[in-house]
Amino acid sequence: MVFIAVYFFLILVFILGLIRLPLTKIDPTLPQQKFSIIIPFRNEEQNIEALLKSIQNLRYHSENFEILLIDDHSTDGSTNKIKEWLVKLPNLKILNNCRVTNAPKKDAIQVGLKHALFDFIITTDADCILPKNWLHSYNTVLKKEKSLFVAGPISLNTEDNFVQQYQKYDNLSLIGATMGSFGIKRPMMCNA
Template structure:
């Protein structure tokens, strides 16, 4: 029993220290403000893949075409990944010379579509988003400024979930807001490099130099974090996170628990391909601590010490609330903290179940296709 208590103590202290470091480096990360005199001089290509996005593609393209960026220096390259709905016809309804619509010719899936879009792109900088996102007017400038003025070779930026008055959607929005704080903290502290493919940018020259998405072809996703880790190997000091609401894109939260499960399983499927062992170690620590808390909570009914369980729950609550409170203030989403306590329990179950399921190869559905 002494070994069990020792393991719980080790995992608890590790989790507390990790969350404290996220809070510290998120607070230390300075907000990004555009120089009012900044005038972009580089041509950009906004690339995105779309499959069965008829509900969102119009609003997404409208927000892209409304960017406060010189029209002559901007293009949008949209690749339709064999959509089975009206996605392509809606996109073709836009009469704007900046928009180029291409049908995917070779392969299936997001990485194949993005590779074709990048090949057609004429811009020096590549900006990435998803076809279901809404983008603020200064988004393009916010992502280009660090590359053009500070020579950054990879730029990550926040993704937030839009939501309605349902617990599932609010819980996703709260969880992902915290993930954005962790993403910014990890990049700022240079000890965990994560990003989201719905909001990132890098020079096209880096894509060519690093042989694009080669080495991750077997995965449905990975165009974001796995490529970031490629860049980090060669340019570790030239990666940044844009901490700004003007750079934050919004995407809808999924509507059902089944869709949530599929989404998170897809995201976790690429974790085994990470080359950054520090990222793997941190994700593993969070999962192991969550498992220990889950098991010890059940063990209460079999005589396990309630003081240890209460101590673990108190630690998780304090650590998680500290990070989420700071993130909610910055992202102006304090109202999400009203569901903190039920979301805390849901988050534990989600980490344990999805983390455990990701250890075993399995098929999952994405955009009407089956992936492994």
């Protein structure tokens, strides 16, 4: 019974944290911060082109960001598809992961950090599609709120089958808890 009471208390605290989060209106007129975008990938041949198209469609000056795609030993055609985009996205680089731990994604992020040109780092996954104002939203928060760390939510595109719907709502609960913890100024996790 005590466990259930603590659980409901935490849910209420996270709801209050969500309510306390400020709403920020994107301001594309602000001076543009330079970003290094680190994207680890492994066998993302089916998803990588959609990601690269969304990067190409970003409403942000291309000289103000770089894309570092870190290949974690892909065995499919991911790298070949990315190479086709090198002409379209001159700020794109492909790097190879150097595994030193049992956490290859974290190792890939470390590789990206070592090669990053800019001080502000954004990470995302290779199976994501980025909204057109994605970088403007981070830029706005950094400039207006003077933030040193910014976390953004993701949304899942799912089919109507039970398993995918369950995963969607399970992920939404994690995002809600994460945002709520930021709202009470006690961030506990971020997910991508």
